[in-house]
Amino acid sequence: MEERVMEEHVMEEHGVRRFPFGPTTGLELDGTYRELQESERVARIRMPFGGDAWLVTGYEDTKFVLSDPRFSRAVTLAMDLPRLQPQIVQNPEMIMSMDPPDHTRVRQVAARAFTPRRVEKLRPWIAGQIDDLLVRMAEQGPPADLMKDLATPLPIAVICEILGVPFADRHRFREWSEIVMSVTAFTPEEIFAAFQSLSEYLGWLVRQRRVAPADDLFSAMVRARDTEAVMSERELVTFGVTLLVVGHETTVNEIADMMFVMLRDGVYAELAEGGGPALPRVVEELLRFVPIESPGGFARVATEDVVIGDTLIAKGEAVYTQLSAANRDPRVFSDPDAIDFETAREQHLTFGFGPHRCMGAALAKMEIELVIEGLLRRMPGLRLAVDPGRIEWKVDRLVRGPEALPVTW
Ligand code: HEM
Incomplete structure (x- = not known):
């Protein structure tokens, strides 16, 4: 009873805000997040579907929600979760939808295959792929579409390499993962069908790996699963699908x-002239600065009453975080809306925090660094081919990005 009174008090005092706050396209972060960081530590938000939820925007509170075991991912599957889209296609066997002990078990097997050494071994292969893509781009242009010609084909090629997917099947992978990642561009039936196709294919791949093990990361997982038997066959297949969904x-x-x-901001030109900070510093700061996450990432649900500041999150209530907002918290990052290569800003939360922190962070950073390196080497005069304001941005996706990125050199 007391809890209910307290909850109503908070709602009455601050009101409920409709979510998402502003346009979800482009790379602008809505000003409401800063307002909340300054005045409302835990905000009540009304989601388009499933009712109201809580939103934390501060850096420390975000870390708290992402790491406190009283906030569950698994519970979100079994309820009418307040959410952005009519339906969320979730799977209890996906690692990001699991709680301990299942999560710990699956993550351990995955971590045995996803070692820094194995990731590092991919470096020359990835550099070679980038080189091939740039050669092709140079032959056909200028201009070129950096999205279509470089950013899109590279990550899928890397994931296929990790999984050991034969080259001939790779275009089908791209199509399926595109559908699975969409929020409203496809029907739930289409998304489910793409999931099924991916799973069937991965099941076949696991059987192949067992008969003829290769030196890829997925073979290492198959081996770890078969010797330790702590992961079901389905979980293994689902992990393969998950890599496509979250890593592509x-x-x-x-x-x-x-x-x-x-x-747009002249950083590239500065690097091309031989000035500017070291590449890893550039990548870390841009990871912090770029608000890649569309509003409404993965929610957590309180498994018991939890108090944050003076707000009670009652058992069963959903809490959203916004990593891009936390990355601009002025209490942690000075002048947070400016790009700053002078100070170390590696503590950003772009890859999450706590038990579910991204397993592919090192791989993603390596890919990004190698892309910038390759471009600087082959196309130092690279520039946007259109006014930055004319770039069109994708809508209704889980992450933000341009439809096309026309460049010239
Ligand atoms: C720049 C690119 C990437 C970003 C921004 C990113 C971001 C994230 C974030 C924020 C989470 C945590 C979600 C949560 O806590 O709810 C996550 C989880 C995950 N990511 Fe990434 N990711 C990227 C690339 C990759 C790549 C390339 C892979 C692998 C090929 C990958 C594999 C995973 C996996 C397996 C998880 C689930 C971990 C778990 O639940 O324990 N990610 N990622």
Whole structure:
């Protein structure tokens, strides 16, 4: 009873805000997030579907929600979750929808295959892929579409390499993962069908790996599963699908968004002239600055009453975080809306935090660095071919990115 009174008090005092706050396209972060960071630590938001939820925007609160075991991902599957889209296609066997002990078990097997050494071994292969794509781009242009010619084909090629997908099947992979990642561009039936196709294909791949193990990351997972038997066959197949879902579209758009910002703001030209900070510093700061996450990422649900500041999150209520907003928290990053290569800003939350932190962070950073390196080497005069204001942005996706990124050199 007391809890209910407290909840009503908070709602009455602050009101409920409709979510999302502003346009979800482009790379602008809505001003409401800063307002909330300054005045309303935990905000009540009304989602388009499923009712009201809580939103935290501060850096420390975001870390708290992402790492406190009283906030569950698995519970979100079993309820009418307040959400952005009419239906969320979720799967209890996907690692990001699991809680401990299942999550810990699956993550351990995956981590055994996803080692820094194995990731690092991919470096020359990835550099070679980028070179091939740039040679083709140079032959056909200028101009070129950096999205279509470089950002899109690279991450899928890398994931296929990790999984050991034969080259001939790779275009089908792209189509399926594009559908699975969409929010409203496809019907739930189409999304489900794409999921099914991916799963069937991955099941076949696992059987192949068992008969003829290769030196890829997925073979290492199959081996770890078969010797330790702590993961079901379905979980293994689902993990393969998960890599496509979480590792492809994110990296594609991060590459495109970062290149857009670098070309728009003169960072690229500075690097091409041999000035500017070291590349890893550039990548980290742009990872912080670029708001890749569309509003409404992965929600958590309180499994018991939790108090944040003076707000009670009651058991069963959903909490959203907004990583891009946390990355601009003025209490942690000075002058947060400006790009600053002088200070170390690696503590950004673009790859999440806590038990579900991105397993592909090192791989994604390597891909991004190699892309910038390759472009600087082959096309130092690269620039946007259109006015930055004329770039069209995708709508209704889980991550933000341009439809096309026309460049010339
Ligand atoms: C720039 C590109 C990327 C970004 C911004 C990104 C971001 C994220 C974030 C924020 C999470 C945590 C979600 C949550 O806590 O709810 C996550 C999880 C994950 N990411 Fe990434 N990711 C990227 C690339 C990749 C790549 C390339 C891979 C692998 C090929 C990958 C594999 C994963 C996996 C397996 C998880 C789930 C981890 C778990 O639930 O324990 N990601 N990613």
